[in-house]
Amino acid sequence: MIFSKKMEKLASSIFSQLNYRKDKLISEGREVIDFSIGTPDIPPAPHIVKTLVEESGKIENYIYAVNDTSELTNSVKNWYDRRYGVKLKNDEIVSLLGSQSGFAELSLSLIDAGDIVLTPDPGYPIFTVGPYLAGAKIVKMPLLKENNYLVDFDAIDEETAKKAKLMVISYPNNPTTATAPRDFYIRLVAFAKKYNIIVLHDNAYSELVFDGTTGDSFLSIPGAKDIGIEFNSLSKTYSIPGCRIAFAVGNKDVINQLRILKSHVDYGMFLPFQKAAAAALNGPQDYVQFVKNTYKKRRDLLIEGLSKIGWNIDSTGGSMFVWAAIPKKYKSSLQFTFDLMDKTGVIVVPGSSFGKHGEGFVRFALVQNEEKIAMAIHSIEASKILI
Structure with a gap:
């Protein structure tokens, strides 16, 4: 079969690669905390x-x-x-x-x-x-x-x-x-x-x-x-x-x-x-404020918690994400992402997947609750990946 040449440049998504590794960790009995895909976990308003x-x-x-x-x-x-x-x-x-x-x-x-x-x-x-x-x-x-x-x-x-x-x-x-x-x-x-x-x-x-x-x-x-x-x-x-x-x-x-x-x-x-x-x-828009407050609380917990263990991250202006510079000992956001996943079970997205100028960063989606965020911070600290 001969396919469109356009498809040659559409390599498999980074999300597919992360999901493959995620499934492998789970099959090994590892616990994972997934901050990769920005799928809201907050339920819709009842109305x-x-x-x-x-x-x-x-x-x-x-x-x-x-x-x-x-x-x-x-x-x-x-x-x-x-x-x-x-x-x-x-x-x-x-x-x-x-x-x-x-x-x-x-x-x-x-x-x-x-x-x-x-x-x-x-x-x-x-x-x-x-x-x-x-x-x-x-x-x-x-x-x-x-x-x-x-x-x-x-x-x-x-x-x-x-x-x-x-x-x-x-x-x-x-x-x-x-x-x-x-x-x-x-x-x-x-x-x-x-x-x-x-x-x-x-x-x-x-x-x-x-x-x-x-x-x-x-x-x-x-x-x-x-x-x-x-x-x-x-x-x-x-x-x-x-x-x-x-x-x-x-x-x-x-x-x-x-x-x-x-x-x-x-x-x-x-x-x-x-x-x-x-x-x-x-309908009533108070639900929107609830969603906004939830993401802000998660943002604050994640950024403040990571700062306490030595990973300083700039505060998020908007959206449901956190954009974090990788530790200085790493030169590749992809390698850091895979190492973080293997050592801690925490899944983020490498900045390089968003373009050349995303290199040196990773993206967290604020789609985990406060308990999971605290667990992720503890796992990252225990792994000593930041040292």
């Missing part, structure tokens, strides 16, 4: 579950949901208005079957072979994989600690900027956990307008910010709708990742291209999921 259960029991909801319901569209409009002060119109909104597939679909709808796409490094893999599958030429934008992991627009080559079609931005950032101040978004809009670049801002973690930081929307900046769109997801905010509920909002022409492509490759979001999304967006 969301109730809605999903009730709507799933209605036979009429099992038809193709070719279009978004007016209830879902209005829920998104009202939520964006309440949360960010952003006014959206119906033709500026389309649902996604999760942001992950949305990135691939957006890339296919915008990009021709050879088009330049600017992506963050380190960055979530789909930021690069989506454009790559569409035939783009990927140009990485380094996210450096000395710049607070913000994109340095001045460092982008002018000829590259002139040719670029799409720029991917994401704050609060996965994996670095950085948040972006409002003036960053103002500069982003100005830069994109100057060079006629479409902006995609992934805003999956705007509700999960700490220490007085307020999550913002790129679209709240005047002129942002002229050049870009934003993805938003309910997966982490409302702890419903398996439902694959997300939406794209912003520039109506970009949204229309995405909607046209989607009409050829999927039949829309399952109607009970649309009902659950509306329940989440329209």
Whole structure:
């Protein structure tokens, strides 16, 4: 059989490698504490579950949901208005079957072979994989600690900027956990307008910010709708990742291209999921504060506990992750990850899997409870891997 040459560069995911080693440790009777995949362990709010259960029991909801319901569209409009002060119109909104597939679909709808796409490094893999599958030429934008992991627009080559079609931005950032101040978004809009670049801002973690930081929307900046769109997801905010509920909002022409492509490759979001999304967006938001407080408490416990045993980690600005520099005696984040796993049973993700500039770091997902976090800290201390 002859397969697509594109697949040759899509090596098996680091998560597959970690899972293989995890299964091996478990088969040996070892206890593992997995901080690798960012799958929320916090249960959804009861009113969301109730809605999903009730709507799933209605036979009429099992038809193709070719279009978004007016209830879902209005829920998104009202939520964006309440949360960010952003006014959206119906033709500026389309649902996604999760942001992950949305990135691939957006890339296919915008990009021709050879088009330049600017992506963050380190960055979530789909930021690069989506454009790559569409035939783009990927140009990485380094996210450096000395710049607070913000994109340095001045460092982008002018000829590259002139040719670029799409720029991917994401704050609060996965994996670095950085948040972006409002003036960053103002500069982003100005830069994109100057060079006629479409902006995609992934805003999956705007509700999960700490220490007085307020999550913002790129679209709240005047002129942002002229050049870009934003993805938003309910997966982490409302702890419903398996439902694959997300939406794209912003520039109506970009949204229309995405909607046209989607009409050829999927039949829309399952109607009970649309009902659950509306329940989440329209219902009481105190649950969101509970989720946020839970992740903050875990963050504090992990960072403070590791600091006491000699692993000093910068505080997390936002998201549900911790971005940790590896011990100085290690030169490879992958080797440290495997050693940590073998010696302690603690599983993290090597920063190098997020890009060249992720080397020297590992990512913790805050998906373990306080007891497990304390156990992980004790195991790391007992292993003497930090010495």
